[in-house]
Amino acid sequence: MQDIEAIGTIISHPQTVLITTHQNPDADAMGSSLGLAGYLRKKGHRVTVVTPTDYPQNLHWMSGNDDVIAFEEKVRVSVSQLMEEADVIFCLDFSNLDRIRDLGPMVRQSRAQKVLIDHHLEPESFADLALWDPSAASTTQLIFRLIVELGDKDLIDVPIAECLYSGLMTDTGSFRHSNTTGDVHRMAAQLLDLHIDVSSIHRRIFDNVTLDKFRLLGYVLNEKLKVLPEYKFAYITLTDAELKRYRSKTGDTEGMVNYALAVEGVVMAAILIDRNEEIRLSFRSVGDFSVRNLASTHFDGGGHRNAAGGRSKLSLAETEKKLLSVVPLYQQQLLETV
Numbered sequence: 001m002q003d004i005e006a007i008g009t010i011i012s013h014p015q016t017v018l019i020t021t022h023q024n025p026d027a028d029a030m031g032s033s034l035g036l037a038g039y040l041r042k043k044g045h046r047v048t049v050v051t052p053t054d055y056p057q058n059l060h061w062m063s064g065n066d067d068v069i070a071f072e073e074k075v076r077v078s079v080s081q082l083m084e085e086a087d088v089i090f091c092l093d094f095s096n097l098d099r100i101r102d103l104g105p106m107v108r109q110s111r112a113q114k115v116l117i118d119h120h121l122e123p124e125s126f127a128d129l130a131l132w133d134p135s136a137a138s139t140t141q142l143i144f145r146l147i148v149e150l151g152d153k154d155l156i157d158v159p160i161a162e163c164l165y166s167g168l169m170t171d172t173g174s175f176r177h178s179n180t181t182g183d184v185h186r187m188a189a190q191l192l193d194l195h196i197d198v199s200s201i202h203r204r205i206f207d208n209v210t211l212d213k214f215r216l217l218g219y220v221l222n223e224k225l226k227v228l229p230e231y232k233f234a235y236i237t238l239t240d241a242e243l244k245r246y247r248s249k250t251g252d253t254e255g256m257v258n259y260a261l262a263v264e265g266v267v268m269a270a271i272l273i274d275r276n277e278e279i280r281l282s283f284r285s286v287g288d289f290s291v292r293n294l295a296s297t298h299f300d301g302g303g304h305r306n307a308a309g310g311r312s313k314l315s316l317a318e319t320e321k322k323l324l325s326v327v328p329l330y331q332q333q334l335l336e337t338v
Helices: 003-011 027-041 073-085 103-109 139-149 158-171 184-194 199-207 213-226 242-244 257-261 293-299 316-336
Strands: 018-023 045-052 089-092 115-120 129-132 225-228 234-237 269-276 280-285 307-312
Touching: 003 115, 003 129, 003 139, 018 027, 018 073, 027 045, 027 089, 027 139, 027 158, 073 103, 073 242, 089 199, 115 139, 129 139, 139 158, 139 184, 158 184, 213 225, 213 234, 213 242, 213 257, 225 257, 234 257, 234 316, 242 269, 257 269, 257 280, 269 316, 280 293, 280 316, 293 307, 293 316, 307 316
Parallel strands: 018 045, 018 089, 089 115, 115 129, 234 269
Antiparallel strands: 225 234, 269 280, 280 307
């Protein structure tokens, strides 16, 4: 569904706009939100970006970050007022309202026109308009498509381009995942033509690691990584106490599952993290093995074929036990995946 012309009509005159994205936003979530915000402000709109939770420090350099409102109880009243005042709410990089936690009911009840821009499968039917394409590598790719097809490419300046490139780079695994297409490289080339410093962007996102995070990673690789070669599967579990021991902050476990996937012979990896109210699971795979199907079938999750997430209300030990009972069901598929 690509309601680009209709979205263009909505933003053809100044509006009060609210932009939101999923909990624990990553570079694609923040890059698409802040990139769109920068574009809309250039067109004369009053724009506020509200995130359901805070997000990693390595994303705070993006243009517009200082004006982002990270939702918490003490700002509930002001965010509710913003929802009431909004003419348009853009929902970026998520397909279901439960992905924005307490903001979900507020968005659902808002009288504002709702626009979904996303690349995840099976979107919930809550938006009035959508730019939805599961073949897109990132939501920033869809924001770029929207701006270009509306004839506003000349409004993309360096700060906006940096935001869009960040999401494109990270959601393609620095252009190494199977979703790296010719269109992805063509978009990257057009952003590079604006003279963005891609080395600086990469360094600010990936080479900005705290000592605590390194120590947590060292502990995980040495003590917590388990490999089951009979299933070509590796996984990690982290308790709340372990996270506190290493003073873990938002984003410190981001990408950790990829180390499990990098083990020789492994085609599926998972990380199970105790987040107090629930266990969060993150899955990665290579080739044709769909972790999305596994996550949606067994762990109330979803995502993409090779990158998905899930949740469990069981304890961490019980969730681990459940996962280990599920993996053998996929043994043949896993062994046949290369």
